[in-house]
Amino acid sequence: MRILALILLIQFISAAQLKAQERISGFLPSTDPDRIILSIKGDPTTSMAVTWRTDTTVNESVAHLVPNMPTIFLADSSVIVTGTFSDVEGDGVVGRFHSVNFTGLEPGITYAYRVGSGSAASEWCTFTTASTDPQPFSFLYFGDSQGRNSLYSRVIRQAYRSTPDARLMIFSGDLVDGGSGSVLQDDEWGEWHEAGAFIHSEIPILPTPGNHEYYDPADRSKRDLNKYWRAGFTLPENGPEGLGETSYTIDYQGVRFIILNSDAMMRDEDIARRQTQWAEGLLGNNPCKWTVMLFHHPVFSTSARRDNKVIRESFKPLIDKYGVDLVLTGHDHTYARGMMMPDGEEKKYRNAGAVYVVSVSGAKQYKQDAEPWWEVGMTNTQTWQVISVIGNELTYKAFDASGDLVDQFILNKGKNNSKRMLIPAITKE
Ligand SMILES: [Fe+2]
Numbered sequence: 001m002r003i004l005a006l007i008l009l010i011q012f013i014s015a016a017q018l019k020a021q022e023r024i025s026g027f028l029p030s031t032d033p034d035r036i037i038l039s040i041k042g043d044p045t046t047s048m049a050v051t052w053r054t055d056t057t058v059n060e061s062v063a064h065l066v067p068n069m070p071t072i073f074l075a076d077s078s079v080i081v082t083g084t085f086s087d088v089e090g091d092g093v094v095g096r097f098h099s100v101n102f103t104g105l106e107p108g109i110t111y112a113y114r115v116g117s118g119s120a121a122s123e124w125c126t127f128t129t130a131s132t133d134p135q136p137f138s139f140l141y142f143g144d145s146q147g148r149n150s151l152y153s154r155v156i157r158q159a160y161r162s163t164p165d166a167r168l169m170i171f172s173g174d175l176v177d178g179g180s181g182s183v184l185q186d187d188e189w190g191e192w193h194e195a196g197a198f199i200h201s202e203i204p205i206l207p208t209p210g211n212h213e214y215y216d217p218a219d220r221s222k223r224d225l226n227k228y229w230r231a232g233f234t235l236p237e238n239g240p241e242g243l244g245e246t247s248y249t250i251d252y253q254g255v256r257f258i259i260l261n262s263d264a265m266m267r268d269e270d271i272a273r274r275q276t277q278w279a280e281g282l283l284g285n286n287p288c289k290w291t292v293m294l295f296h297h298p299v300f301s302t303s304a305r306r307d308n309k310v311i312r313e314s315f316k317p318l319i320d321k322y323g324v325d326l327v328l329t330g331h332d333h334t335y336a337r338g339m340m341m342p343d344g345e346e347k348k349y350r351n352a353g354a355v356y357v358v359s360v361s362g363a364k365q366y367k368q369d370a371e372p373w374w375e376v377g378m379t380n381t382q383t384w385q386v387i388s389v390i391g392n393e394l395t396y397k398a399f400d401a402s403g404d405l406v407d408q409f410i411l412n413k414g415k416n417n418s419k420r421m422l423i424p425a426i427t428k429e
């Protein structure tokens, strides 16, 4: 009996190892850079960061940088910028993640860069630094891309096709389905990078982690940030202590982005309190005309069984007090958009409150069965959003996976920062 149990155990372990091997077989690192992704770590007017992966034989983190120009001899004029690397081991493979932060850049300039060196250098990619003044710009917003790529990749590609000059891509968490501890679900990260492909190397991303970036598939009661997060992105560390690269802020051409780690808040009262205090400091001393908050768990849910009380009680008073414009979230795997007034105030569009959005870009979809707080809601619909800011006007548009406009509104700021919301009708051609 014991021998039989031992044989079964060996078979089980072998099957698990085979499964783990299958998960990484399509995405093994090599000497050639892959998973190249831009992000912003410091001042967006003078810096840009890039992260990429190789195998562990590549011992230097080297990038070339030059103002973009038509000549084919970019390399001759480029400067070499070096960075650091860290190794991540999981699913039986070690990936070396390199990180370079380009600093001392000129505002509003397009640069060309490549990562790696010699025969293993990447193609030349480009990015543009932010202007010092609030020039008009657009950014893309994606809800949970979580799940396999078969349906998500068309969404990010459609978004890029529509707005190739977007300056930022913000992700509200659950980029992948799981991975923590020793099981990193490398295949999911491989597919996620494959979906974004060169788009990731041209438009910087600002993500916040969701609960699925913390799950250990082997033990869902454990919570630990997926090791690919800090190694695979190069993000600001200007948030509350202990929340580096998961809770941070940047000001970009007149928009203050406040990015918070709601999953950590849901599990820890002290983290909830510290993030709330930190956010209040940013809101109370805000030089930007527009304010966008991004985190994973919705302030108002679309599901009757999900109520993120900690998030609502922490943030709703701040959102109201300081007149936050947009609150962008994910987690509920539906689409919902609604404007909410400060508590106790009657709804009015002439002096509008904050607009709350729940969105999902991936294939996993849930139903909406909460008391409707939203004005537009959709289920079984992957969406992506373009938000454009031009001076006193912010235009929000949500599109479905086929590129059709499915929701829109305009916020207009007048004197004393009074805010008016307009909801143009969507006309189908
Ligand atoms: Fe989630």
Ligand SMILES: [Fe+2]
Pocket (backbone or CB within 6 Å): 144, 146, 174, 210, 212, 331, 332, 333
């Ligand atoms: Fe999710």
